[in-house]
Amino acid sequence: MTKKATPKRSRAKQRRLSPDDRRKEFVAKATEFFSEEGFGGGTRDLARRLGVTQPLLYRYFPSKDDLIKEVYRKVYLEPFDIGWDRLLADRSRSFRDRLQEFYEAYTKVIFTRKWLRIYLYSGLKGLDINRWYLSVVRDKVLVRIIKECRHEAGLPVQSKPTASELEMAWLFHSGIFYYGVRKYIYEAPVLVDKEQMISNALDAFLASFERLFGAASVTPRRPPVKAVG
Amino acid sequence: MTKKATPKRSRAKQRRLSPDDRRKEFVAKATEFFSEEGFGGGTRDLARRLGVTQPLLYRYFPSKDDLIKEVYRKVYLEPFDIGWDRLLADRSRSFRDRLQEFYEAYTKVIFTRKWLRIYLYSGLKGLDINRWYLSVVRDKVLVRIIKECRHEAGLPVQSKPTASELEMAWLFHSGIFYYGVRKYIYEAPVLVDKEQMISNALDAFLASFERLFGAASVTPRRPPVKAVG
DNA sequence: ATAGCTAGTGATCAAACGATAAACAACCAT
DNA sequence: ATGGTTGTTTATCGTTTGATCACTAGCTAT
Numbered sequence: 470m471t472k473k474a475t476p477k478r479s480r481a482k483q484r485r486l487s488p489d490d491r492r493k494e495f496v497a498k499a500t501e502f503f504s505e506e507g508f509g510g511g512t513r514d515l516a517r518r519l520g521v522t523q524p525l526l527y528r529y530f531p532s533k534d535d536l537i538k539e540v541y542r543k544v545y546l547e548p549f550d551i552g553w554d555r556l557l558a559d560r561s562r563s564f565r566d567r568l569q570e571f572y573e574a575y576t577k578v579i580f581t582r583k584w585l586r587i588y589l590y591s592g593l594k595g596l597d598i599n600r601w602y603l604s605v606v607r608d609k610v611l612v613r614i615i616k617e618c619r620h621e622a623g624l625p626v627q628s629k630p631t632a633s634e635l636e637m638a639w640l641f642h643s644g645i646f647y648y649g650v651r652k653y654i655y656e657a658p659v660l661v662d663k664e665q666m667i668s669n670a671l672d673a674f675l676a677s678f679e680r681l682f683g684a685a686s687v688t689p690r691r692p693p694v695k696a697v698g
Numbered sequence: 699m700t701k702k703a704t705p706k707r708s709r710a711k712q713r714r715l716s717p718d719d720r721r722k723e724f725v726a727k728a729t730e731f732f733s734e735e736g737f738g739g740g741t742r743d744l745a746r747r748l749g750v751t752q753p754l755l756y757r758y759f760p761s762k763d764d765l766i767k768e769v770y771r772k773v774y775l776e777p778f779d780i781g782w783d784r785l786l787a788d789r790s791r792s793f794r795d796r797l798q799e800f801y802e803a804y805t806k807v808i809f810t811r812k813w814l815r816i817y818l819y820s821g822l823k824g825l826d827i828n829r830w831y832l833s834v835v836r837d838k839v840l841v842r843i844i845k846e847c848r849h850e851a852g853l854p855v856q857s858k859p860t861a862s863e864l865e866m867a868w869l870f871h872s873g874i875f876y877y878g879v880r881k882y883i884y885e886a887p888v889l890v891d892k893e894q895m896i897s898n899a900l901d902a903f904l905a906s907f908e909r910l911f912g913a914a915s916v917t918p919r920r921p922p923v924k925a926v927g
Numbered sequence: 928a929t930a931g932c933t934a935g936t937g938a939t940c941a942a943a944c945g946a947t948a949a950a951c952a953a954c955c956a957t
Numbered sequence: 958a959t960g961g962t963t964g965t966t967t968a969t970c971g972t973t974t975g976a977t978c979a980c981t982a983g984c985t986a987t
Binding site: 507509589590599600603635636643644645646648650651654655656657659660665669670673680681 | 819886906
């Protein structure tokens with residue numbers, strides 16, 4: 470009774486798409502789907518959302534895992550299509566402006582529910598691509614930033630960043646990153662607008678960097694003075 | 699042949715435990731298990747790791763979801779058993795020391811692979827308990843810290859923290875938090891030891907707070923001067 | 928020792944899963 | 958229009974999943 474109430478499923482006339490378009494559509498919608506449901510989401514639910522039947526997925530991807538890998542590739546490569554290391558290194562503009570613009574542009578790409586969720590899900594799976602991404606952020610972004618910081622402070626630029634310098638850069642980078650997580654993953658109310666947040670963070674970072682690493686050429690492993698002053 | 703090669707499963711003599719002990723053991727091991735496998739992990743695999751059969755789980759928990767809820771409860775409540783807001787407010791010690799000790803103690807609890815993974819997994823599920831946790835961090839930790847910051851700077855303590863102040867506290871709190879994520883989730887090499895990282899972060903925070911909010915009683919929505927200096 | 932209570936197990940169900948094969952139907956060349 | 962190509966569906970397989978049942982065996986009171 471309930472099952473066969475609609476015996477002739479008013480099947481929407483099946484539309485044929487070129488393999489290339491289908492593939493792209495599948496990857497795009499799969500990204501949305503897995504970002505919401507996690508990679509444990511079923512292929513049938515995914516197909517329903519795509520408006521096609523489940524076996525069709527297997528014409529385009531040998532297995533669910535292969536589809537997921539495509540999703541990774543798209544999500545992880547997207548942010549680095551743009552030449553961000555060049556933007557950061559362009560000394561015709563003030564460093565402060567470059568930093569502000571970089572983080573506004575970077576967060577414009579990654580501060581979406583979709584991107585952040587895929588990123589966190591894949592991070593929990595412990596995939597190599599995740600470690601690769603972190604190393605790219607370190608080498609293309611943070612190291613570059615530190616170089617520019619040193620340049621601003623009149624310090625030698627050639628030598629590799631110290632561990633403390635890099636960790637300081639990570640501190641602020643992560644702080645900015647987590648603003649997006651709070652807003653789009655936890656959906657917690659965020660307190661100031663994004664540009665303001667970035668601006669404040671950069672003020673804090675630049676001041677702190679100069680304060681901690683600017684004066685002495687040797688950075689003490691632990692600052693002897695603990696009081697704020 | 700392969701299946702029945704061990705027909706008489708050398709069954710380990712079944713040991714009876716008191717319901718209370720079993721329950722606790724189940725929740726504890728389930729926390730480990732789900733932290734590694736995610737909440738999609740199977741009840742059979744979990745039971746195997748517990749050294750019992752799968753149906754036994756259902757003697758202690760009506761459903762898998764109920765077991766998971768117990769895991770949440772344990773993980774989320776654990777950090778706040780300790781009176782941390784009192785520690786932060788104890789003005790017989792220097793604020794810098796209180797902050798350092800608080801973050802060392804706090805991260806000692808949450809910087810474990812187990813805790814962080816459960817936290818991130820549950821966060822992605824968008825549960826209420828996660829939002830509750832964030833609000834507790836804000837009210838019991840960050841607001842307290844800002845109050846003490848103001849006290850140190852000779853500013854009025856009574857009025858509620860401004861949005862910018864809170865966001866600045868979140869920035870550093872998140873930066874510290876993500877040090878643990880990088881180390882225990884992404885298993886990325888971490889550059890300086892934890893105490894050093896906390897110390898540097900706190901130096902940066904205290905200096906930045908005073909710099910941004912200490913001088914003027916009114917905090918401009920966007921600092922007019924963008925250059926560092 | 929032994930009867931009774933109940934923690935723990937073996938067998939099994941229905942549903943959902945990823946995946947495959949064969950039948951169908953939309954499009955293009957002719 | 959018509960036949961071949963191939964994008965898409967229907968039907969189905971084998972496995973795994975969460976969950977339930979009847980039965981077994983360890984412990985305790987007597």
